[in-house]
């Protein structure tokens with residue numbers, strides 16, 4: 001059986017839990033409190049030298065890190081990953097966008113504002129730029145969603161899961177999505193997919 005090391009408040013972890021639920025794949029959940037440094041212990045670092053969740057332990061004992069790599073591994077050969085060459089590349093395009101332009105701004109602002117009791121002076125200084133870049137990423141999504149119901153191939157798939165993880169809780173980072181009607185409509189479409197589970201879902 002698969003074992004998922006995760007923290008329930010993590011959008012990166014939620015992406016994996018959402019796909020596992022929609023695939024109907026059973027797994028064992030091991031919760032790690034990142035606020036207490038539980039992913040930085042010598043024991044955890046043997047599983048993922050980068051000290052982060054989500055980390056998935058496969059049946060053969062291999063540990064796989066990085067949420068989008070885990071999504072790709074789990075979705076291979078299922079309708080969640082396209083078979084078409086261009087659509088596979090477009091899926092990766094949006095997943096790389098998520099990791100470079102979206103998550104480092106929206107997820108980090110959310111972590112600081114939602115989970116920390118007080119921001120450090122450096123975080124206070126950095127926050128406006130994270131917010132501006134987060135809104136820029138939301139703008140890119142909004143433009144695409146004005147013309148398409150989903151991110152790739154006009155159907156729900158991996159790119160949607162990767163981007164949904166933190167977009168649906170962007171408000172917890174102080175992002176106001178009122179001016180993003182197409183993104184809001186997409187959020188609702190994603191939430192109405194068969195087998196959808198919310199972020200607090202445990203296996």
Ligand SMILES: N[C@@H](CCC(=O)N[C@@H](CS)C(=O)NCC(=O)O)C(=O)O
Nearest residue numbers: 010012034051052053054066067068
């Ligand atoms: N790029 C990684 C980011 C993983 C990540 O930042 N995980 C955070 C929680 S969302 C974490 O484990 N933080 C604990 C720490 O850094 O000690 C992914 O997509 O999985």
